[in-house]
Amino acid sequence: MRARRHIGGGDAKINTASQREPSLSKLVLSSESLNGILDGKRASRDDLLQAYAESLDDPRDLLGLAQTLREKNKGRTITFSKKAFFNAINMCRDTCSYCTYRAEPGDAKASMMPVSRVRELLQMAKRYRCVEALFVTGERPEERYPQVRSWLLREGFSGTAEYLACCSQLALDEGLFPHTNAGNLHADELHLLKGTNVSLGLMLESSSARLAERGMPHHQAPSKVPAARLEVLENAGRLRIPMTTGILVGIGETSEEMIDSILAMRSLHERYGHIQEIILQNFQPEPGTAMGRRPGAQAAYFTRAVALARIAMPDMNIQVPPNLSPDSYQDFLLAGINDWGGISPITPDFVNPEFPWPQLARVDGLSRAAGFELKCRFPVYPEFAQMVPQDLRERMLPMQDDCGLVREDYWR
Ligand SMILES: O=c1nc2n(C[C@H](O)[C@H](O)[C@H](O)CO)c3cc(O)ccc3cc-2c(=O)[nH]1
Ligand SMILES: C[C@H]1O[C@@H](n2cnc3c(N)ncnc32)[C@H](O)[C@@H]1O
Numbered sequence: 001m002r003a004r005r006h007i008g009g010g011d012a013k014i015n016t017a018s019q020r021e022p023s024l025s026k027l028v029l030s031s032e033s034l035n036g037i038l039d040g041k042r043a044s045r046d047d048l049l050q051a052y053a054e055s056l057d058d059p060r061d062l063l064g065l066a067q068t069l070r071e072k073n074k075g076r077t078i079t080f081s082k083k084a085f086f087n088a089i090n091m092c093r094d095t096c097s098y099c100t101y102r103a104e105p106g107d108a109k110a111s112m113m114p115v116s117r118v119r120e121l122l123q124m125a126k127r128y129r130c131v132e133a134l135f136v137t138g139e140r141p142e143e144r145y146p147q148v149r150s151w152l153l154r155e156g157f158s159g160t161a162e163y164l165a166c167c168s169q170l171a172l173d174e175g176l177f178p179h180t181n182a183g184n185l186h187a188d189e190l191h192l193l194k195g196t197n198v199s200l201g202l203m204l205e206s207s208s209a210r211l212a213e214r215g216m217p218h219h220q221a222p223s224k225v226p227a228a229r230l231e232v233l234e235n236a237g238r239l240r241i242p243m244t245t246g247i248l249v250g251i252g253e254t255s256e257e258m259i260d261s262i263l264a265m266r267s268l269h270e271r272y273g274h275i276q277e278i279i280l281q282n283f284q285p286e287p288g289t290a291m292g293r294r295p296g297a298q299a300a301y302f303t304r305a306v307a308l309a310r311i312a313m314p315d316m317n318i319q320v321p322p323n324l325s326p327d328s329y330q331d332f333l334l335a336g337i338n339d340w341g342g343i344s345p346i347t348p349d350f351v352n353p354e355f356p357w358p359q360l361a362r363v364d365g366l367s368r369a370a371g372f373e374l375k376c377r378f379p380v381y382p383e384f385a386q387m388v389p390q391d392l393r394e395r396m397l398p399m400q401d402d403c404g405l406v407r408e409d410y411w412r
């Protein structure tokens with residue numbers, strides 16, 4: 001027997017959305033398991049597999065439930081981070097077949113940012129009233145390239161982590177808040193960076209070891225073996241570091257593997273309580289890479305992945321970057337997201353350089369038209385700020401509003 005239930009009928013809070021999605025105001029969930037989740041039951045693996053399978057015929061229940069859970073837990077706020085992207089060192093020990101970020105020493109796009117250039121860009125970022133300094137590097141570049149090691153030594157550092165700690169301190173001194181994603185780091189490196197970063201990032205990408213097999217995207221990327229990524233994320237949990245993680249959708253995983261990846265992130269958070277947000281990144285083929293002629297993640301599949309993440313983790317912060325879906329990103333507001341991630345007024349997305357950031361005014365307008373209020377957050381979400389060292393937290397106070405977000409008069 002299938003349970004039927006009406007939710008949200010006549011509820012003023014979903015009026016705007018129902019203008020875009022007329023079915024929502026009289027949402028009927030036709031499966032018993034979805035109704036249970038709506039009532040607060042934790043979604044099981046079978047629930048998610050079934051919800052996905054049923055959504056192939058008609059996605060409305062899946063999306064309706066995701067949107068309702070989002071509203072219940074996150075209200076009508078959509079956040080973003082006003083950031084500058086520091087392409088710190090883009091040489092990399094690994095080679096992922098989707099990646100156009102990595103460079104060989106001597107390439108025109110090779111980057112090793114001297115501390116002096118980092119400081120200049122920080123000052124410009126501050127003039128544009130950015131809040132976040134996002135530091136990104138390849139995977140342990142000095143282990144593969146002697147040129148990188150000797151450059152680091154000339155700059156006065158024994159390795160990439162030490163260099164990043166110095167860059168992060170500079171960011172704090174210029175009034176920005178660092179968030180570093182340098183790939184897999186050892187526990188002592190995580191500990192070092194916790195001292196200067198309000199959060200760290202490490203994409204799980206996928207929990208499927210199959211993707212590291214011959215002919216698959218992570219075959220030449222030992223750091224992307226799921227056990228290795230999960231170990232770093234666990235170490236970060238033991239160190240109580242607010243972590244951003246996420247998955248890359250559409251790189252050859254099955255829908256079952258995509259669901260297992262979502263569950264792997266949920267399990268980490270249930271054990272350590274430190275996953276502050278989950279990024280769902282849709283694969284976009286980049287010219288010149290091994291996967292450059294593959295199709296990008298299919299929009300309908302990706303949207304289901306977003307909704308499943310919300311259903312698996314009703315109160316998680318869930319992010320989709322707007323630049324990778326330039327014509328349709330506003331649709332993800334109705335699939336359960338509550339964050340747009342970093343948007344930069346001054347630097348490109350070095351990972352997907354073909355995809356410029358949208359203008360803030362446009363993101364603001366589209367969010368508002370869908371019934372959501374755009375707010376600027378720090379690279380650490382308010383509910384995770386208590387995990388941040390006291391001295392860093394104090395630096396946030398003057399820029400902070402009553403909710404722990406960035407004051408309007410600072411960023412607008
Ligand atoms: O908030 C984050 N966003 C991260 N992002 C998202 C990024 O800011 C953009 O939203 C996407 O690159 C959009 O293309 C990354 C994007 C990359 O392409 C590569 C690495 C990252 C890493 C992070 C990260 O650690 N934290
Ligand atoms: C920094 C993050 O960027 C993502 N990433 C790397 N290459 C691509 C691509 N072609 N399309 C989308 N995301 C990508 C990965 O998830 C990586 O972890």
Ligand code: SF4
Nearest residue numbers: 092094095096099138
């Ligand atoms: S995605 Fe990260 S690990 Fe993979 S090749 Fe690019 S820089 Fe290296």
